[in-house]
Amino acid sequence: xxxRQRAILRLVANEGGKISRLRxxxxxxxxxxxxxxxxxxxxxxxxxxxxxxxxxxxxELRSLERDGWLALQDEHNVEAACLATLETSxxxxxxxxxxxxxxxxxxxxxxxxxxxxxxxxxxxxxxNSEALHKRAATRPTVSPAVYTVGYEGLMVDGLxxxxxxxxxxxxxxxxxxxxxRRYGFHKSTMTKLCGNLxxxxxxxxxxxxxxxxxxDLSDDSSxxxxxxxxxxxxxxxxxxxxxxxIELLKEMPSALMCMEAxxxxxxxxxxxxxxxxxxxLPLRELRQP
Numbered sequence: 001x002x003x004r005q006r007a008i009l010r011l012v013a014n015e016g017g018k019i020s021r022l023r024x025x026x027x028x029x030x031x032x033x034x035x036x037x038x039x040x041x042x043x044x045x046x047x048x049x050x051x052x053x054x055x056x057x058x059x060e061l062r063s064l065e066r067d068g069w070l071a072l073q074d075e076h077n078v079e080a081a082c083l084a085t086l087e088t089s090x091x092x093x094x095x096x097x098x099x100x101x102x103x104x105x106x107x108x109x110x111x112x113x114x115x116x117x118x119x120x121x122x123x124x125x126x127x128n129s130e131a132l133h134k135r136a137a138t139r140p141t142v143s144p145a146v147y148t149v150g151y152e153g154l155m156v157d158g159l160x161x162x163x164x165x166x167x168x169x170x171x172x173x174x175x176x177x178x179x180x181r182r183y184g185f186h187k188s189t190m191t192k193l194c195g196n197l198x199x200x201x202x203x204x205x206x207x208x209x210x211x212x213x214x215x216d217l218s219d220d221s222s223x224x225x226x227x228x229x230x231x232x233x234x235x236x237x238x239x240x241x242x243x244x245x246i247e248l249l250k251e252m253p254s255a256l257m258c259m260e261a262x263x264x265x266x267x268x269x270x271x272x273x274x275x276x277x278x279x280x281l282p283l284r285e286l287r288q289p
Contacts, residue, residue, distance in 0.1 A: 001087060002040065002060075003038075003040055003041040003090075003091060003092075003095070004040065004041055004042055004043055004057075004060075005060055005064060006087050006088050006090060006091050007028070007031060007041065007095070008028065008057070008060070008061070008064065009064070009069060009070075009080070009087055009088055010088045010091070010096065010100070010103075011024060011031075011099060011103060012070065012078055012079075012080050013080060013088070014103035014104075014107075015103070015107075017079060017080040018077065018078070018079045018080070019077070019078055019079075020076055020077055020078070020111060021058075021075075021076055021077065021078055022050060022111060023111045023114065024078055025050075025052070025053060025054060025057060025058075026052070026111075026114050026115060026118050027103065027106065027114075028042075028043055028057060029043075029045050029051075029052040029054075029122075030102050030106075030118065031098065031099060031102050032044070032045060033122070034098050034102075037095060039153070041092075041095055043056055043155065043157065044154065044155040044156075044157040044158030044161065045125065045157055045161065046157045046160045046161040046164065046197065047125045047126065047127035047128045047137070047161070047164065048128050048197070049128060049129065049130045050115065050129065050130065051115060051118055051119055051122075051126060051129060052118065053157075054155070054157045055156060055157055055160075055184060055193055056155045056156060056157055056183055056184060059183045060183075061078065065081075068081055068082060069081055069082060069087070119134055119136070123136035123137050124165075127139060127164070139164065140164075140165065140166065140167040141167050142168075142253045143253075144250050144252075145249075145253075145283065145284050146249060146256070146272045146275050146276055146279075146281050146282065146283045146284070147166070147168060147249075147253065147254065147255040147256065147284050147285075147286055148255060148256045148257070148263050148268050148283070148284070148285050148286065149162065149255045149257050149285070149286040149287060150258055150259055150260045150261045150262070150263060150266055150268070150287065151185060151257065151259060151261075152259050152260050152261040155182075155183075155184065156182075156183065156184025156189075156193060157184075159257075160194070160197055160199070162286055163286075164197065164199075166253075166255075166286050167253050168253050168254065168255045168286075169198070169252045169253050169254065170199065170200040170201075170202065170251075170252055170253070170254035170255070171194055171199055171200070171201050171202070171254070171255055171257055172202050172204060172245060172248060172249075172254050172255065172257065173187070173190070173201065173202065173203040173204070173257050173258075174204055174207045174208055174256050174257065174258055174267070174268055174271060175203075175205075175208050175257075175258055175259065176205055176208025176209055176210055176211060177205075177208070177211055178203050180259075187203055202248065204241055204244070204245060206238050206241045207234070207238055207241055207242070207245065207271055208258075208267070209226065209230055209234070213226060213229065213230075214226070223265060227267055227269075227270050230267050230270055231270050235270070235271070235274055242275065242278070246275055246278060246279055249275065249279075249281065250279075250281075255286060256271060256272060263285045263287075
């Protein structure tokens, strides 16, 4: 079990074993704002209908129910299905104290007041609020460019938040096989989640690297050979696909996405360089300052 899941169990227990999903998400969000916790301990969040939201957290609630830790009574409430003391005892003592401090700070705070407090302190997350009068942020707009991004090390919520913060309206997936063990990065799931946030998702398999080419990658030289092969054998044969992507990039702010966090360790850097050569559009990697 992940530490972040144990944190959820602790938050539920601190509420007397029963809590609304809305309240749980807001408490988990406030916990994520505490400074210094490893990323594995917390969830990423994205502006959504009721403020900060984590699709990953909701997905893992279902996992905790499947494993017998929680009962999702209906679409609104979460209840502890068994004592979680043994599992939460594995948490770092400092992190456990932080969870309890969040719980104690808001124990007597009504959920509606809690939401208002979050909105006031973190206006960015009001961006997509269903309550239009509470929106205190606007979606950024940017000029056309060759934007690129890798999701390695991010939850899908962190990736989506990064896209919105950078004004991206379309995600162009250039993986050959858009599958992943981690929640959110499979093609079908990503299509749905992007759609929830008014981001168009497009998969261009022809601009990926065949999986069979990725065997025996062990050092920098092997990656250089791989990318050299990509430049020599894939890009010259994909003129139409590249021109299609160029049109997409010019039409609205769009980002080329693959897995690797470092774009220099990913074929998208070679694809982006080819597009820059053809268009003279500026290049920007979203995870670089």
